[in-house]
Amino acid sequence: MTHAQQWQFWIDRGGTFTDVIAMHPGGALSSHKYLSENPEQYADAAVYAMREIMGVPEGTAFPSTDVAAIKMGTTVATNALLERKGEPTLLLVSKGFKDALLIGQQHRADLFALSPSRPAPLYKHVIEADERIGARGDVVKALNTEALHEQLKEAFTAGLRSIAIAFLHGYRHQQHEAQAADIARSIGFTQISVSHKVSPLMKLIPRGDTTVADAYLSPLLSRYVGQIRDAVGDTPLYFMQSNGGLTSADMFEGKDAILSGPAGGIVGAAKSGERAGVQKLVGFDMGGTSTDVSHYAGQYERVFDSVVAGVRLAVPMMDIHTVAAGGGSICSFSQGRFLVGPASAGATPGPASYGRGGPITVTDCNVLLGKLQADLFPAIFGLTGDTPLDKAAATQGFQHLADQIETETGTRPALEAIAEGFLSVAVEHMARAIKRVSIERGHDVKNHALLSFGGAGGQHACLVAEALGIDTVIIPPFSGVLSALGMGLAVQSAIANKALETAISDETALKSAVQCVTLEASRKLEKQGIAKQAHHLQITLQMKYLGSDTSLPVPLGASDAMAAAFEKTHHQQFGFTDTDADIIIHSVEAEASGGGSSHALEMEAGGTTTKPTHTREVNWHGTSNMAAVYQRETLKPGHAIHGPAIILENGGTTIVEDSWQAVLRPNDTLHLTRTGSSIKQHQITSKPDPILLEIFNNLFMSVAEEMGGVLAKTARSVNVKERLDFSCAVFDTAGNLIANAPHMPVHLGSMGESVKAIIAARGKTITAGDAYMVNDPYAGGTHLPDITVITPVFLDATSPAPDFYVASRGHHADVGGITPGSMPPHSKTIEEEGIRFTDFQLVVNSRFAEEAVIELLSAGPYPARNISQNLADLKAQIAANQRGASQVASLVENFGLELVHSYMGHVQDNAEEAVRRVIADLKDGDYSYAMDCGGVIQVCIRVDRAARSATIDFTGTSAALNNNFNAPLAVTNAAVLYVFRVLTGCDIPLNAGCMKPLTLIVPHGCMLNPAPPAAVVAGNVETSQAVTNALFWQRRPWLLPKAP
Amino acid sequence: MNNFTFGNDTYQYYQTIAGGTGAGPSFDGTDAIQSHMANSRLTDPEVLEWRYPVRLEEFSIRKNSGGTGRFTGGNGAVRSIRFLEEMEAAILSSHRSAGAPGLKGGHAGAAGSTCITRLDGKTDLLQAADQTTVFAGDIITIQTPGGGGYGENNSE
Known part of the structure; x- marks a missing residue:
């Protein structure tokens, strides 16, 4: 039998659904969806699906000669990783490193968590091997094989069968790892993962994690593969790997299985994009709980260092960024804000309209507005799984929200306005995340097409595209099961x-390495x-x-x-x-x-209809419109559909927004193009509109984050690029902080003082095309290595003063001083810590003042040591500011100057209110904290509950010290702001409003508000920590955080 | 924060070593993790040894260094570095004379220490802010402070 007469099955086994594309004998494709878990009906969804599609009843033999190939992606490994349900695993590591994987890089994921957490380790038990090899291969301590034998034997007796072996420098000097593996094998371990085989790359932590993940997941995976194998006999069986390539079932390993499903989606998106004639695309795969974002411009983009479920993976994987927002993201109203997610209604209970008592979600917004029509949607909901979408349940949920908004704000919005508001917030969230990951990867998405797939993609694609400045949306054929399609099209x-x-000049080493990897890759593929x-x-x-x-x-x-x-x-x-x-x-x-699939995608649109199948009432921008509803399968190719309209297909709904036009091309691809703008004109009101408030919070943050993305990309120093020791921010015309993307808590809120210092010093002489730099700890700076670059933004060349400011602060590797790195332990004056400048003009008439900067940094008794690196980082900071300035300008273009200005005020008021709410729950307290350096921090907090304000009084704190543990006022401010941000316990925007309810009394000349020439370099790192401790350690429990 | 620097004319290196975090009214502290104003990352041990003439002998959680109480403070860390060349090393740190206090009857965490073991076996304790010359074979061991405990432990 030839291939053309056989079946092929392309399967994506997801957590909820198993999608199947069957290629029938003759080449026709059909798509099918099954529940992944349905124990009453079947043991395995994939096997059941294939039998049902071919009409082969259970109990008869699987017709393996009729099936040319089964190509599968599976989330079995991903789920085991997420739920920590893999094989009990023993970690064997070099002596002294038993906790190394647990500690990792010792940073915390949530900057403001009072109780920072880290993911549970995958291994069950850890043993240290008595051995050590140096970085250059020197055997410092030979492996004690006898002792190891005993140790492993003991673990084996305790029941462990799976072992991960990772020794220091083992990726290169492999003899000890190999010896240990032999011993494990002789004892009887059945799964032995060795780091130099799993991921032969430098860096113990990610390589060790990857090795553990492999040992933890492989046994489970091989059991799953075995089950399928048993069920399908000797049918050729392939699995999708995280890197986007298929592998034969017997060679599928845990380390390569994590993105097995989503990788198929990228292949499907890439091939569909090529078919649609698109050069550059953003893959937008929106599901129920999350949205996967990817990029494609002719080549698969892979990464070698990713983190999935808290596990670092050093293997090539498709570069997929997951955003925690989907159709099931929960919508809520809290503290004057319209919030969407990050919590999700999940599969159970699901959105309110699923009829199982779920909360209001993004999906419910579409149901309420009529974008999803219950009678045109499959009836698979309710407690019995066979009733249509429940619009009444959604409406009821929105009524509750309206009640709550009315109680809190005094106005009752229309239900449709609430739903549309949440949708705008959800769209803005997604756009912000897509912008951020795109810039981090060096893509400007404006010239990309948005290729939308996944269950909820089509409902939001036009809106998300518009928020990104994208004019083309592609909905390919099989968009509801695109991952399954990708399995079939992958090689x-x-x-x-x-x-x-x-x-690079060491050609001998390169030649032998190339030979070695080529042989290994070929050997694996031959197998x-x-x-x-x-x-x-x-x-x-x-x-x-x-x-x-x-x-x-x-x-x-x-x-x-x-x-x-x-x-x-x-x-x-x-x-x-x-x-x-x-x-x-x-x-x-x-x-x-x-061995790729030879069949080209030959789908053709075969419809002949130009008339809508239904007309339905849909709410757009507060008014009800009659929208035409089309069925994709019957649409005539080439016919233009003008929005607002709805296009239905098996497994998906596409909303054509009112300024968009849709055309189904003859190759069965749906192209949507923007014909105008659907951005609503907003009225200026004295009271903020809570929806716009949330959108502006997002937009301002997005500007700061984009600046950060540009800075991390273009900076040269390790400090900025890799340690991420920088922050970017946006300010209003008076230098008040509007939005801040902090990586370092110590930068919080203090940049505003630097901007104000520039305004004070340069006053009316600031003109368009200027930029300034400041590092003076006595002018809003933290310590001398932190240089802040400030750019005024003039929207109009004739403006008398800047309309806004943008600023970026980066830690420079060296700014002079008595020791390299400008962090001297024994400095006694600020002069010994480096070059200090307060209002240096860095850019004059759009020209970088390079000579003047060199002169500045080379002056004095302790000049900077690597000025070319300073120059490079300063240029990166200027570039980041330019991006910020142009983003602020485009905000004004979209919304108007007056509206942007009024929301710059409103976001500050909202943050102020959030802090006042916390203060209302606090009690008075005081504390006296003695530091090793000899200083005492005395603090007393007095709460005025009626005014909901607090005074933080540091009177009694030691006078400035004769060492460098003095903290500049900006650092003291940052520490206080950090503590209050932690206390709010929620994601409030960090801006100047947060400080308004707080009065700080820090006596001039004390160690927390020193005067020049006091030395300050340790104030930034040590004293700042002591200030937070003193605040958290009040004798009375003033800060008892409420349970989240 | 345990700011540790070492270097000479050729090499300069700066790292911040985490302690344990404090316990609270409903939670234990976390072991060896950056707290509050610090959150910088740490160089991988293989990269550290590849780039600098040092050998990391141990990096582990410092057992029983978190303050006891109804909720236990997080443990600090132990980081031991052997130098393979002559260099200057410096420490900027706190909680060397007294540990982080507990709250509501919880006990203080263990204080930190910075200890140098010379090649001949002689040991010296460094001050909270201190500097020393190290020679090939010397080991500096930094024990970072544990977090304070919270609440009285009824079983005590």
Whole structure:
């Protein structure tokens, strides 16, 4: 039997649904959806589906000769990881490192958590092996094999069968790991994952985590694969790996299984995009609980270091960013704000309109507005799973919300206005997340098309596209089951990689590494049954500058060509090249691929209708319209549908918004293009509209985050690029903080003082095309290495004063002073800590004042040591500010200056109110805190409950010290703001409003408000911590946080 | 915060080593994690040893260093670095003379310490803010402070 006469099944087994595309003998495709878990009906959804589609009853043999191939993606591994339900695993690690994976990089995920948490480790037990190899392969301590045998035997007797082995420098110097694996094998361990095989790359923590994940997931995965194998006999069976390539079932490993399902979605999106003639696309896969975002511009984008469910994975994976927002995201009204998510109604109870008592969600907004019509939607809801969408339940939920809004604000909005408001907030959230991840990856999405798929994608695609400035939306055929389609269109692949860390000129080392990875990748693909002559080989090098951690992929070539390619990519991505730094080859990767699906996608639109099938009442912008409803399957290709309209298809609904037009192309792809703007004109009101308030909170934050994205991308120093020691912010015309994207709590709120210092010093001479820099701890700075660049924004060249300011603060590696790195332990005056400047004009008439900066940083007894690096980081800060300025300008263009100004005020009032609410629950307190450095911090908090304000009085604190533990006032402010932000316990916008209810009394000349020339470098790191401790340790429980 | 720097004319390195966080009215503290004003990340041990002439001998959770109470403070960390060349090393830290106090009857966490063990076996304790010259073979061990406990422990 030839392939054309056989079946093929492409299956995506998700958490809730199993999607199946069947290729029938003859080549026709059909799509099917099954519940993944349905124990009353079947043991396995995939096997049941195939039998049902082919009409082969249970109890008869699976017709494996009739099936050419089964290609599957599965979330079995992902779910086991999320739910921590893998195989009990033993971790074997070098002596001294038993807690290394648990501690990781020791940072906390939530900056403002009073009780910071970390994900539970995957391993059940850990043993230290008595061995040590140095970084260059020197055997410091030979492996004590006898002791190890005893240790492993004991763990085996205790019942462990799965082991992960990760020794220091084992990725390169493998002998001890190999010996340990042999011992484990001799004892009888059945799953042995060894770090140099699982992920032969430098960095113990991610490699160790990956090895543990492999040992933890592989046994489970092989049981699942075994079940399928038993059920389908010797039918060729392939699984999708996280890297986007298929592998034969017997070679499917835990480490490669985490993104098995979503990777199929990217392949499906990429192939569909190519078919639609789109060069650059943003993949937008919106489901019930989350939305997956990806990019494609001719090549799959992969990452080597991702974190899934708190586990670091150092294996090549498709670059997918998951946003916690979907159709099931819960809508609520709290403290004057319209909030969407991050909590989700999940599969049970689901949205209110699912009829099982669920909360109001994004889906319910669409039901209430009529964008989803109950009678045109499958009846699969309710307690029995067979009733239509329950619009009455949704309406009731919205009435409750309206009651609550009325009680809190005094006005009762129309239910439709509430629903539309939540939708706008949800769309803005998603757009903000997509913008952020796109900039981080170096993409400007404006010239991309949005390729929408997944259950909820089509309902929001036009709105999200518009918020991103995108004019084209593509809804491909099979958009409801695109991941399954991707399984069918992917090729088989095998990847091998090897760490190098050698200079680009070391051709011998490179040659042998290339040979080694090529052989390994080819061998793996051959084992999958693909003959060597059919292999497509691609060798990619990860290259970086010496001393940097940011590597970039470059195809193998002559060393000159590779260096040129690296520099070109580096310049594209980061805006600079470093002519002084050596180029290093970090690692080498070989990918062997082949055996792809030969069938082109030959779907054709076959409909003939130009008339709507129904007309339905839908609410748009507060008015009711009659919207035409079409059925995609019967639509005539080429016919233009003008919004507002609804297009239904099996497994999805597409909303054509009122300024959009939809055309179904002959290749069955739905193209939506923007014909105008559907942005609503807003009225200026003295009282803020809570919906606009939330949207502006988001938009202002988005500006600050975009600035941060540009800065992290273009900065040169490790401090900014990798330690993320920077912050960006937006200010109003008076220098009040509007929005702040902090990475460092100590930068909180203090940048406003720096902006105000510039306004005070430069007053009316500030003109368009200027930028200033300041690092003076006595002018809003924190310590000298933190340099703030401030750019005034003039919307109109004739404006008498700046309309806004944007600023970015970065920690520079060195600004002079008595020790390299400008963090001297024994400085006694600020002069010994580096160069200090208060209002230095960095950009004059749009020209970077390079000579003047060099002169400034080279002056004095302790000049800066690496000025070219300062210059590079300053240029990156200017670039970040420019991005901020243009984003603020486009906000004004969209909403009008007056409205933007009024919401700059409203967001501050809202943050102020959030802090006042906390204060109302606090009690008075006081504390005296003695530091090792000799200083005493005395603090007393007096709460005025009626006025809902508090005075934080540091009177009695020691006078400035004769060491560097003095904290500039900005640091003291930041510590206080941090404590109150933690106390609010919710995600309030951080702006100048937060400080309004707080009065700080910090006597001039004390160690928390010192005068020059007091030294301050430890104030930023040590004393700031002591201030927070003193505030949290009040003798009376003034701060008892309420349960969340 | 345990700011630890070392270097010479060729190398300079700066790291912040976390302690344990304090317990609260409904939760234990967390072991060896950045708290409050600090949240910088730590270089991977293999990268550290590849770039600098040092060997990390131990990086672990400092057992029983969190203050006891109804809820226990988080444990600090133990970080032991052996130097393979002559360098200057410096520490800027707090809670060396007294540990982080407990709240509502909880006990204080253990104070931190910075100890140098010379190649000949002699040991010295460094001050909270201190500086020393290290030689090849010397080991500096930093024990970071534990978090304070919260509430009286009824079983005590």
